[in-house]
Amino acid sequence: MKRSEVNAIIRDADEFIRARGFHLPPFAYWSPRDWTTRKEEAREIVENKLGWDITDFGSGDYRKTGLFLFTIRNGSPNNLKTMQGKIYAEKIMLVDVDQVTPMHFHWGKMEDIINRGGGNLVIQLYNSTPEEGLADTEVTVNMDGIARVVKPGGIVKLTPGESITLPTRLYHQFWGEGGRVLVGEVSVVNDDDRDNRFYQAVGRFPSIEEDELPLYLLCTDYARYAKVDR
Numbered sequence: 001m002k003r004s005e006v007n008a009i010i011r012d013a014d015e016f017i018r019a020r021g022f023h024l025p026p027f028a029y030w031s032p033r034d035w036t037t038r039k040e041e042a043r044e045i046v047e048n049k050l051g052w053d054i055t056d057f058g059s060g061d062y063r064k065t066g067l068f069l070f071t072i073r074n075g076s077p078n079n080l081k082t083m084q085g086k087i088y089a090e091k092i093m094l095v096d097v098d099q100v101t102p103m104h105f106h107w108g109k110m111e112d113i114i115n116r117g118g119g120n121l122v123i124q125l126y127n128s129t130p131e132e133g134l135a136d137t138e139v140t141v142n143m144d145g146i147a148r149v150v151k152p153g154g155i156v157k158l159t160p161g162e163s164i165t166l167p168t169r170l171y172h173q174f175w176g177e178g179g180r181v182l183v184g185e186v187s188v189v190n191d192d193d194r195d196n197r198f199y200q201a202v203g204r205f206p207s208i209e210e211d212e213l214p215l216y217l218l219c220t221d222y223a224r225y226a227k228v229d230r
Contacts, residue, residue, distance in 0.1 A: 001054070001056055001062065001206045001207075001208055001209070002208070002209045002211045003208055003209065003210050003211055003212050003213070003214060004211050004212045005062065006054050006208065006214075006215075006218065007212065007214070007215040009054050009062070009068060010052060010054070010215055010216060011215065013068050013094050014028075016094060016180060016182070017092065017094070017182065020116065020117050020118070020182050022092060022116065022182065024070060024072070024092075025072065027042065027045060027050075027051065028051065028052070028070065028216065029216065030216065030217070031216075032213070032214055032217055032221075032225050035217055035222070035225045035226040036225055036226065039225075039226040039227070039228050040228060042226065043228050045222075046222045046226050046227070046228055047076065047228070048071075048074040048075060048076060049071060049074065049192065049219040049220075049222070050071045050072065050073065050074055050219065051070065051071060051216075051217065051218070051219045051222075052069075052070055052216055052217065052218045052219060053068075053069040053070065053071060053192075053205075053218060053219050053220075054066075054067075054068055054069070054206070054218060055067055055069075055203075055204060055205060055206050056206055057101075057102055057198075057202040057203055057204070057206075058202050058203030058206065059202070062099075063096065063099060064098075064099065064100065065099070065100050065101075065102065066099060066101075067093060067094075067095065067099070067101045068093060068094040068095075069091050069092070069093045070091065070092050070093075071089065071090075071091050071190065071219065072090045072091060072092060073086065073088070073089060073090045074086065074088075074089040074090075074189060074190050075087055075088065075089065075189045076189065077108075077189055077191045077194075077195075079189060080108070080188065080189055086189070087188060087189055088186070088187065088188060088189065089185075089186075089187050089188065089189055089190040090184070090185065090186050090187075091184070091185040091187075091190070092116070092182065092183070092184055092185075093182075093183040093184075093185060094180060094181070094182060094183070095121060095174065095175060095176040095180070095181045095183055096176050096180050096181075097119065097175070097176045097177060097178070097179065097180065098175055098176065098177075099175055099176060100173060100174070100175045101173055101174050101175070102173055102198055102199070102200065102202055103124070103126070103134075103171050103172070103173040103198065103199040103200070104171065104172070104173070104196055104197055104198040104199060105128055105168070105169050105170055105171045105172065105197050106168055106169075106195045106196060106197070107168060107169065107195055107197060108168060108188070108191070108195050109168065109187050109188055109189070109190060109191070109195050110165070110166065110167050110168055110187060110188055111165075111166050111185055111186065111187035111188075112163050112164070112165050112166075112184075112185070112186045112187065113158070113163060113164050113166060113174075113183060113184070113185055114158075114162075114163040114183065114184035114185070114186070115158040115159060115160050115161060115162050115163070115181060115182075115183060115184075116160070116181075116182040116183060116184045117160045117181075117182045118160065118176070118179050118180050118181040118182050119176050119177055119178035119179030119180060119181050120157045120158060120159055120176070120177040120178050120179075120181065121157070121158040121174055121175075121176060121177075121181045121183055122155055122156075122157050122174060122175050122176070122177050123155060123156050123157075123158065123164065123172055123173070123174040124153060124154070124155045124172065124173050124174070125139045125141065125150055125152075125153070125154060125155070125156065125170065125171065125172055126139065126152055126153055126170075126171040126172075127139055127152065127169075127170065127171070128169045128170070128171055132197060134152070134153070134171060134199065135152060136152050137152055138150065138151060138152065139151075139152065139154065139170070141156070141164055141165065141166070141167075141170070142164070142165045143156065143158075143162060143163065143164045143165075144162060144163055157177065163184075171199060192204055192205075205220050208220075208221075
């Protein structure tokens, strides 16, 4: 992805999020220079990859296959071993009409996906086989605490205010319908480096062509601008 495209997506997303009455934390708007001078005090942000996260999953076509995310809070995967510190995470995401996040599951992360407003969020579901294929079995999920059974490959639609709980190893892909969707995610600690199993191989984090300066840093930019010594 080009940096100019990333910057444009950030500007557009920030405007939409604000219009929905949702506000991002102050560090969202730090300049690259802020990160170089404040990296020590921002160690938790840097190490746990909080902040802006934009991906086209290696497709080269963000509008068709892509996702905007902002990680608001997150702990370290090591916290789950000790059950100390933050063992939870929260994200806000934007999903455009017919913009697909490809089929995937998480080995360790259980998550709630919440429609925070806008259009409908359409989610397709499959159980996984022991070999991590798509199972031909009915899927049982909870939507706002209510059990629901769908056929393999069936879809559910979250209207504004509705949510779904996705357990580990449950394949899911999603897209927007009827309008852009503001989506919340609440989960155990998020580890995008090691806990995503895509059914078809994709690139989780895009390479960036630096055709202009960053408006704000992506979480993948911290290694360049805000690397902290352990």
